[in-house]
Amino acid sequence: MALVTSLGSASGLPLATLLSNITVAENAPLNALTNQQTAYNSKLSAYGSIQSALSALQTAAAQLGNPTLFQSVAPTSSAPAVLNATAGTTAASGSYLVNVSQLAQAQSLATPGVANTATTIGSGTVTLQFGSISGGTLDPVTGKYSGAAFTADPTRAAASITINSSNSSMAGIRDAINQNKALGVTASIVNDGSSTPNRLVLTSNATGATSVMRISVSGDTALSNLLANDPAGTQNMQQTVEAKNAQMTVNGIAVTSTSNTVKEAVQGVTMTLTGTGNSTLSLQTNTASVQTAITNFVTAYNSLQTVSKQLTAFTADANSHSYSQAPLAGDSTLRNIQMQIRDTMNTPQPPLAGSNGAPLTMMAQIGVTFQADGTMAVDSTKLTAALNSNLSGVQNLFSSASGKTGVGSTMSTLLTSFTASNGPLKTATNGLNSSLKTLAAQMTSTQSVISTTIARYTKQFTDLDSLVASMNQTANYLTQQFAAIDGSSK
Template identity: 55%
Template structure:
């Protein structure tokens, strides 16, 4: 069948414009579907914004639900640089006088010098254990003991290291010791002498009980290099003696194998930096609690602001936001406010409501903080404030824990916000499917119109051609008769 390359050319009719108008008319249901889908997409986006605001509130609540937040104690020394202190036990609060007379240190010892690091020394089994050097005297010049004893540390097992032809050089011995994880690190220094390369052994732990004892079962050269018993043969030169930290806290003498001293003050860790005398003020860290409570109030108010924005109505344009009249949002707000206005259970003198710490609802539904009242509550009854927000594992009391659980309930599978979100998502999917089906029908209808218009164009064009031909023939016949 003949076709027309440009619709309307054959018939001299504006069929193209007519087809466009028909297509626009047929597409009206698509416009309605698009508008409907757009409204649901806006609603889905609004639910996403709401869930984000809920997540911020939950994070703030979760922080307040942790009892550890209220147990933090800050230590402030009167003299800087001597020690630092941290505690998670409020009972450690108080003022202390501390004298640090000695820092804990790890033992270090060096072996006799070698001409190079690559010559084989000897093979054997090197055994390292640790303990305390007792009695005797230390020659500071030689770094060796006389008349001393050695008491092994029963809590640490001895470690054996095999030295064979694959690692019996000074460098190989160093690497074998480091790879063994024996509680000793090895390095090599160059002292600039004729036999400059010296193996240095350092205990990885501080304290008197971390003095090294090394025995060698093997070649004499390896024994002469490493055998070292403070109570017997000593082939190493001690350069740093193992020692405990010594301090005095409020007149009580304390020793520690480490410069990290735990429980000298109950629940407190002291980190010693240098010797000296300092006072130490241990005080509950109410600053972090204040910040957490203010963050919670900000998160709640942000949620309220988000809800207001999502339910606003513009009287001038007569248009509403995505969640105007939405029951899910309204119920969500109601449940959270009810949770925050329901008194906590507790004893007669326990805090039970937010207003007792200066947090109260305003006329517009937001929360406000009376900082003076909050500070006083934290100073006079930190434990009561803790119980208002947090509780032990297994308990459901505390506003922090309850809001955390409530948000979980709202957003989990089967929760009201999750159900509403899933419902909107499902509706959008259905509208997409309807749109695709409708689009296919519109396309088919318009294609049918186009074919019919093309046939009309061809037909009229053919008739026009026939009329022209007949006119020419009649004119010719008339002309012939006139002659």
């Protein structure tokens, strides 16, 4: 029997073609399941795109539904070199004349000079207390007080450091002070160019007249002579910068602050003082942020419309008499979501009680309208006019303290329900995932049946190929024998 190396090659029968055709036919059910799997996965991906677009719209709606958006004001300083300002949610519109006569300062004290910062000075305990000075006079040349009283700040506990052989030089004392954050001061060494040029300078980390330093030393006399400083007693250090409060007037009212960051001198406003002089602080309702939020909402809605249109498209080709459809063409879940969104946006809002002029109940009244293609457009001129003339009405149109009325509030709630764990999108995707799981099991089973069937046909065709080849050989042999017999009889 001839060796069969390729199906049909021995017998001359088209067995390979026949088996290929049978394989195609047997795979038809599996191909149908594969196409269905592809369609389900495309639909899952499409739902993901819709959820992303809905989430973006919900974020924009939530911003419009937040009443604080409409309460914000934008501060403007006529003299940024004097002050800048930021406004919180409690700030109200208004104009304020601010005169800054003095900036807050942090006190600095300097020790007598030493020749070498590595030379040992002495050991002991250095204690620092913050407080304020009253009475007495300050000599501007020596930087020392006479006849003054010191009152410790009861809200700030005294702090101490220990000076010993490991840190008894000026450089060591500086490092020890800087390592102890509880002291509330920063130490540095300044070279003044004299014969004993190195002076240790201590600067309070806090500004204001209540941050005057009183330093007491217990231990070696040399250490005390360097650092001990009581503004109401012995002062071994020189005050080089006086502790001062910021002083200003707001519309003629005197204001004092320990810091150059002044909070609530004007309600809801934080002023940062940068210099002395006059500045007009203007607080105007920040309609620009409201206009941006409305524009962002319209943009997010239009993006949802664009995505939805792409995912529900149905295209027919008249020439080839064929058609194609997007994954969500005719999808009821998306159609219901779109209908609810449109209905909510077209529902008139309760008018604002006591409002002047025509009440704002529909977005079209402020220039936000639907177009023929289902998208929205903003008439910037009309919107700006509405914001400038009736901001409270615009706020009522989009938001409420209860969150139950207003386009922004109700849309935010509705969109949240769509994307929630028990929402329609989740229900739809859960159904698809369940179908895909079932489909995968069917495909595995179908593939097994196909493989068994093709294996059976392969074996049968291989046997047939061998049998026919053997019969062909026998026929050829007999033909040769008969031909030989016939030839010998002549």
